Amino acid sequence: MALLCQLEIDKEAVLVSDKNWFASQNGPIRFSDMEIGEVYDANKEGIDEWHEVREVSHDKSKLVCSDEVYIKEHEIFEGKRINTPDNAIVYDFSQNMAGYTCFRLNAKEGQKLTIWHGETLDEEGNFTQRNIDPGARNKNGGIPQKIEYICKEGLNEYKPHFSIFGFQYIKVETDADLSDAEFKAIAVYSDMKQTATFKCSNEDVNKLFSNSLWSMKSNFVDIPTDCPQRERSGWTGDAGVFVDTGLLLHDCYTVFKKWLREVRLAQKGNGIIRNIAPPINRGTGFSSFIEGSTGWGDAILLVPYALYKAYDDKSILLENYEAMVKWVGYLQNLAKKNKLKDLFKKDPHKNYVITKGFHWGEWCQPDVDSSTELRNNMTKGAPKSATAYYYYSSKLLSEIASVLGRKEDAEKYEALSEKIREAYISTFTDEGIIHSDRQCDYVRPLEFGLVDNEEKNAEILNQMIIDNDYRLNTGFLSTPFLCPILCKYGYVETAYKLLLQDKLPSWLYSVKKGSTSIWENWNGIENGNNGSLNHYSYGAVSGWLIKGVCGIDVSLGNVTIKPCPNELLQYAKATYDSPVGKITSGWRYTAEGIEFNFAIPANVKAEIELPNGETHSLDYGDYSFFISK
Numbered sequence: 001m002a003l004l005c006q007l008e009i010d011k012e013a014v015l016v017s018d019k020n021w022f023a024s025q026n027g028p029i030r031f032s033d034m035e036i037g038e039v040y041d042a043n044k045e046g047i048d049e050w051h052e053v054r055e056v057s058h059d060k061s062k063l064v065c066s067d068e069v070y071i072k073e074h075e076i077f078e079g080k081r082i083n084t085p086d087n088a089i090v091y092d093f094s095q096n097m098a099g100y101t102c103f104r105l106n107a108k109e110g111q112k113l114t115i116w117h118g119e120t121l122d123e124e125g126n127f128t129q130r131n132i133d134p135g136a137r138n139k140n141g142g143i144p145q146k147i148e149y150i151c152k153e154g155l156n157e158y159k160p161h162f163s164i165f166g167f168q169y170i171k172v173e174t175d176a177d178l179s180d181a182e183f184k185a186i187a188v189y190s191d192m193k194q195t196a197t198f199k200c201s202n203e204d205v206n207k208l209f210s211n212s213l214w215s216m217k218s219n220f221v222d223i224p225t226d227c228p229q230r231e232r233s234g235w236t237g238d239a240g241v242f243v244d245t246g247l248l249l250h251d252c253y254t255v256f257k258k259w260l261r262e263v264r265l266a267q268k269g270n271g272i273i274r275n276i277a278p279p280i281n282r283g284t285g286f287s288s289f290i291e292g293s294t295g296w297g298d299a300i301l302l303v304p305y306a307l308y309k310a311y312d313d314k315s316i317l318l319e320n321y322e323a324m325v326k327w328v329g330y331l332q333n334l335a336k337k338n339k340l341k342d343l344f345k346k347d348p349h350k351n352y353v354i355t356k357g358f359h360w361g362e363w364c365q366p367d368v369d370s371s372t373e374l375r376n377n378m379t380k381g382a383p384k385s386a387t388a389y390y391y392y393s394s395k396l397l398s399e400i401a402s403v404l405g406r407k408e409d410a411e412k413y414e415a416l417s418e419k420i421r422e423a424y425i426s427t428f429t430d431e432g433i434i435h436s437d438r439q440c441d442y443v444r445p446l447e448f449g450l451v452d453n454e455e456k457n458a459e460i461l462n463q464m465i466i467d468n469d470y471r472l473n474t475g476f477l478s479t480p481f482l483c484p485i486l487c488k489y490g491y492v493e494t495a496y497k498l499l500l501q502d503k504l505p506s507w508l509y510s511v512k513k514g515s516t517s518i519w520e521n522w523n524g525i526e527n528g529n530n531g532s533l534n535h536y537s538y539g540a541v542s543g544w545l546i547k548g549v550c551g552i553d554v555s556l557g558n559v560t561i562k563p564c565p566n567e568l569l570q571y572a573k574a575t576y577d578s579p580v581g582k583i584t585s586g587w588r589y590t591a592e593g594i595e596f597n598f599a600i601p602a603n604v605k606a607e608i609e610l611p612n613g614e615t616h617s618l619d620y621g622d623y624s625f626f627i628s629k
Contacts, residue, residue: 005017021053022053023051025049025051028040030044035145038161069191071191075186077093077187078093079184079185080094084127089174090172094168097166097534098189098228099164099185099187100185100186101160105180106156112174112176114173115148115171115173116144116172116173118170119229127171131531132145143229164221188221195578197575198545198550200549205499208507209545211518212518212541214517216246220255222258224256226537227532230532237293237299240299245541253307253311256307260320273292275293292358294359294385295359295386298389310555317400317404327393337356342355352387352390353387353427354386354390366475387424387427395414398413398414432451439461440475443482444477444478445457446458446489470498471505476537479538480540483544504522517534545572549572550574550587554578559605559607560608561609562609563610572587580601581601581602585597592629593626596610596624597623598624600621600623605617
């Protein structure tokens with residue numbers, strides 16, 4: 001372990017690490033790790049045992065300045081001791097979160113507390129960590145989420161110094177008397193302001209929105225991670241599917257901006273965007289084989305473009321432009337590496353369809369075994385989704401080049417995207433009509449603008465959902481687009497019935513099961529499932545609640561409000577504290593019709609479109625409109 005530091009005041013170095021420092025191996029923190037936990041001996045507080053340090057030299061060229069947002073303590077939750085069938089000492093904090101516990105108790109010297117952190121109770125109502133499976137992982141380092149504390153005589157007060165956990169419950173093993181003990185949970189996440197609210201007539205939907213907020217908080221700790229308790233990794237795919245919603249829910253521009261720098265630093269020389277940034281392995285051996293997945297690596301375009309639209313800031317495009325070009329260049333080369341059976345085909349489109357490389361594809365689809373899907377993707381690839389993302393990234397890169405005034409690049413990538421589109425239609429459709437039993441195969445091309453027969457394909461998608469009893473079967477990549485696509489093509493009632501579905505698989509199933517965050521898998525921990533109970537990606541539906549149900553959209557400083565009501569909800573209201581000011585949109589059904597209420601901030605003009613086609617251009621102020629039955 002080594003330390004390199006420099007403290008400056010008014011650009012003058014007033015403290016630097018050098019050979020004049022002293023160190024101690026005998027302090028109270030005996031072990032500390034961000035994931036595993038901490039061992040703390042309170043009896044060693046104040047011990048004055050120091051030794052000289054050894055000065056070493058390291059290559060400082062590898063150091064990169066960090067512009068991260070402060071990570072802070074936020075909400076505090078009181079622990080409630082609950083009775084469990086196995087009579088363990090268990091506290092419930094009522095909210096699944098990222099953070100840590102603090103405690104206060106009187107004890108005798110040498111008494112010990114071991115505190116385990118977990119997300120859920122098992123089927124019998126006992127504390128469990130089965131869904132994060134620390135026992136199976138311990139031989140490889142493990143993630144026990146555990147605090148070991150050795151008490152001093154008298155009052156003991158403690159919270160971890162370098163560890164955070166994903167949890168709602170703790171189990172305490174101790175020989176100390178806890179009759180006067182206090183346990184609290186402190187939520188920890190990046191310093192970002194909540195910018196959206198949503199309220200409607202259905203309390204389950206309100207809880208879903210709250211769960212989305214909490215899963216975002218739990219996973220925006222310095223970088224956007226997938227989950228706060230198990231992997232805690234900056235998966236690019238998660239960021240790519242959630243960024244539009246995330247920018248509505250919280251002012252998180254700076255978190256994404258910092259993370260994009262990590263993505264660029266991890267990019268390989270051949271243009272591959274690593275699946276995880278910062279990377280958690282060296283990218284060699286087997287791990288290198290599964291790098292460069294489409295839908296994941298495309299985050300290098302999806303995230304900056306979303307930031308640009310939300311904040312009207314071209315600089316974020318310029319910062320990432322070179323990395324974008326390298327990624328699309330990698331996809332171009334990958335598309336030309338046809339499978340052996342395609343090499344001698346006289347197909348003009350074959351060099352624009354991606355059939356090689358590893359791609360996660362439409363990950364975590366309901367009724368599809370993930371292990372089987374993974375094996376299929378490794379052997380057969382995922383050509384439909386891979387080619388679709390190849391098209392979409394090329395198209396976005398053309399638009400970005402145009403924004404940046406790079407006309408030649410804009411024309412080049414526009415021409416490339418058109419060739420990919422032609423190849424997609426020729427390869428994966430029957431004259432533009434899609435034939436598939438998976439909803440994602442309709443949602444993605446409709447969202448990306450990949451097919452011409454949009455109305456017919458949307459009609460088929462709508463009927464598929466009806467035939468499936470208003471249940472989705474989309475996975476990781478296309479679920480965020482499902483309700484918006486249905487509304488876009490006029491199937492508003494179907495979108496609402498999907499939203500309000502509470503049978504598996506659905507958004508409200510977890511709410512009915514008492515969730516306080518968004519689950520990784522639709523079925524949570526049923527049947528021994530080892531999924532995380534705090535993944536934010538499926539919470540992207542909350543973006544539709546703001547942008548679709550209540551219709552608030554801010555893009556490049558322009559405000560449009562196009563609410564999409566349905567009588568399956570009696571009222572809905574959203575606010576968005578946007579970069580151009582706070583916007584409010586709400587509607588309510590009455591006996592006579594629908595009442596709409598809007599609040600427009602100063603210095604902008606909002607374009608309003610009501611469901612009957614009526615339009616208004618509104619300046620600053622509060623407005624009400626009514627559509628009669």
